[in-house]
Amino acid sequence: MYYEEETAEKPEKWPANAREQILDTLCECVEEFKKNPSYKTREVLLSLTCEHDLNLNDNFGLVRVTEYEVGILNFLYLVGNAYQISSLKTYIYNIITQVTRLQKITSWFKPVINCEEEDTYRVIPYEQGLMFPLRLYHIAYQKFTIEKDKSFAEQLIEIVEETLKNCQTEEEVDTLTHSYTSILLDISNMHGSKREKLWEFTREELYKLLVMEAKLLRMNKQAANIRPVKGVLMMMISNFILKSRNGYNNDYICKYLPIEVAKSGISNHQIWMKKTELLNDEREQKVIPELFEDMSWIHYDWIKDIDFSETRNYYVSCFSKSINSSHMQDGYGECLYGYKNDRIVDLIGPIGLYTLTKKADADADLPDIMKRPYMAQVITFDVLYDIEEAKTELQYLFSVIDMFDLSDNNKRIFLQEILQYWILSVKDSKWKAERERRYVVFLYDDYEYIETELDDTFLKVKTSLFITPDFIIGKNPSKGEIMRQLAAKRKALFSKEYLFCEDCLMQDHDVAISKKPEKCPICGSKNIRMIYHKNA
Numbered sequence: 459m460y461y462e463e464e465t466a467e468k469p470e471k472w473p474a475n476a477r478e479q480i481l482d483t484l485c486e487c488v489e490e491f492k493k494n495p496s497y498k499t500r501e502v503l504l505s506l507t508c509e510h511d512l513n514l515n516d517n518f519g520l521v522r523v524t525e526y527e528v529g530i531l532n533f534l535y536l537v538g539n540a541y542q543i544s545s546l547k548t549y550i551y552n553i554i555t556q557v558t559r560l561q562k563i564t565s566w567f568k569p570v571i572n573c574e575e576e577d578t579y580r581v582i583p584y585e586q587g588l589m590f591p592l593r594l595y596h597i598a599y600q601k602f603t604i605e606k607d608k609s610f611a612e613q614l615i616e617i618v619e620e621t622l623k624n625c626q627t628e629e630e631v632d633t634l635t636h637s638y639t640s641i642l643l644d645i646s647n648m649h650g651s652k653r654e655k656l657w658e659f660t661r662e663e664l665y666k667l668l669v670m671e672a673k674l675l676r677m678n679k680q681a682a683n684i685r686p687v688k689g690v691l692m693m694m695i696s697n698f699i700l701k702s703r704n705g706y707n708n709d710y711i712c713k714y715l716p717i718e719v720a721k722s723g724i725s726n727h728q729i730w731m732k733k734t735e736l737l738n739d740e741r742e743q744k745v746i747p748e749l750f751e752d753m754s755w756i757h758y759d760w761i762k763d764i765d766f767s768e769t770r771n772y773y774v775s776c777f778s779k780s781i782n783s784s785h786m787q788d789g790y791g792e793c794l795y796g797y798k799n800d801r802i803v804d805l806i807g808p809i810g811l812y813t814l815t816k817k818a819d820a821d822a823d824l825p826d827i828m829k830r831p832y833m834a835q836v837i838t839f840d841v842l843y844d845i846e847e848a849k850t851e852l853q854y855l856f857s858v859i860d861m862f863d864l865s866d867n868n869k870r871i872f873l874q875e876i877l878q879y880w881i882l883s884v885k886d887s888k889w890k891a892e893r894e895r896r897y898v899v900f901l902y903d904d905y906e907y908i909e910t911e912l913d914d915t916f917l918k919v920k921t922s923l924f925i926t927p928d929f930i931i932g933k934n935p936s937k938g939e940i941m942r943q944l945a946a947k948r949k950a951l952f953s954k955e956y957l958f959c960e961d962c963l964m965q966d967h968d969v970a971i972s973k974k975p976e977k978c979p980i981c982g983s984k985n986i987r988m989i990y991h992k993n994a
Contacts, residue, residue, distance in 0.1 A: 475519025
């Protein structure tokens with residue numbers, strides 16, 4: 459395998475712990491997705507990277523970090539970049555978080571066993587071998603978890619400031635700038651799981667982080683309005699601001715479907731997404747432009763004559779934060795599919811194919827043309843229904859754009875383009891009861907997509923979304939097949955006890971370690987039981 463060629467020699471008894479086993483499996487799944495990209499191989503790969511419950515897996519095995527493991531982390535991070543698998547990259551950051559914290563805890567025991575090593579909290583293979591974005595994150599988190607006198611955002615900024623003072627060449631400044639930008643972009647793709655609370659920055663913290671971003675770009679002589687920096691900033695800023703709505707609301711997310719759609723979904727494995735102009739609200743995409751008709755609330759002279767015309771094709775799928783809502787069932791369907799976090803964003807977008815042409819100086823053994831899979835861009839957000847709240851958020855966005863070294867005209871153009879992420883995110887208050895969460899797929903002409911159909915009304919994408927939900931509510935005609943798929947998934951992934959609801963199929967590892975509740979925390983059923991690994 460490629461990663462074995464690019465990493466250090468495999469240590470004895472590999473894998474020697476659960477983490478090493480998962481990393482091995484991830485590499486196999488990545489190779490399979492590369493050779494056979496499909497919604498099935500994507501689901502298998504992403505199932506390994508999405509750990510919502512804190513007590514999902516055992517950390518059994520030998521406590522160690524090897525150069526070989528570091529090589530695999532670097533390899534998987536590069537794959538995440540190449541294939542645009544954002545959750546694979548956030549998973550790598552989560553591993554680094556866990557290992558760094560575990561090393562700190564392990565260091566407490568060194569005096570007990572008369573260990574004379576100094577700085578036993580250090581993870582030397584990380585310091586010497588991780589790619590710089592990952593290493594920078596590790597150092598910042600290590601300082602954060604040991605000193606505990608600053609927030610993680612403050613500690614990250616402090617480490618970057620210290621590193622910047624020691625930069626002696628333009629190349630070192632460039633490396634630091636790229637690494638810091640990569641960290642912010644990567645963790646902005648968080649799913650909202652319990653493991654990712656560390657990255658839920660307040661808007662005050664986020665502002666300071668972006669001030670540092672603007673400073674680094676200025677020192678590195680990079681303009682914020684020139685690609686690829688421009689696209690990276692737009693995704694990063696949009697992800698953080700839109701996800702921070704409602705204080706990073708981490709409620710369950712659900713999709714209501716009619717019985718006939720639930721029945722067909724288990725056979726065609728598709729999700730249908732409408733073009734924006736065909737959504738059921740006639741005022742769709744009008745609320746944000748109307749806010750700019752009265753400029754009295756805007757305090758920046760460079761904001762004027764904003765053009766809200768669509769710059770690409772958008773398709774929207776609407777979910778809800780309202781669980782067991784009779785209003786939603788009456789309006790959209792009685793079959794509810796529920797999800798604990800935003801892994802939906804990884805499963806809803808089409809799989810695209812890049813065509814790569816061999817360069818003249820490339821290895822002669824390589825084919826002349828190769829196709830590499832990638833996951834299409836999806837933006838997600840809770841819809842806002844309050845005009846004043848929307849204005850406050852937009853003012854925050856204006857202040858962020860204003861901090862970058864751009865002319866007034868370029869700031870206006872930057873705002874005009876980033877508002878493409880916002881235009882579908884605010885609706886009239888009459889829709890408030892829906893508590894809508896939206897997923898917007900960006901589709902481009904002349905790009906090649908697989909397992910995707912397009913007609914005058916719908917974008918139809920193959921997905922495992924309705925095969926392996928986290929729970930279901932209502933008389934779902936596909937319950938039997940969903941039960942079978944979830945049982946297979948649990949058998950493949952779970953290694954610890956969990957609470958299981960026979961009615962909604964919910965599984966919860968965190969509830970399982972405390973006193974067993976009297977009823978299911980999601981659907982209220984008393985038909986619940988504990989399942990242990992030996993009979994899972």
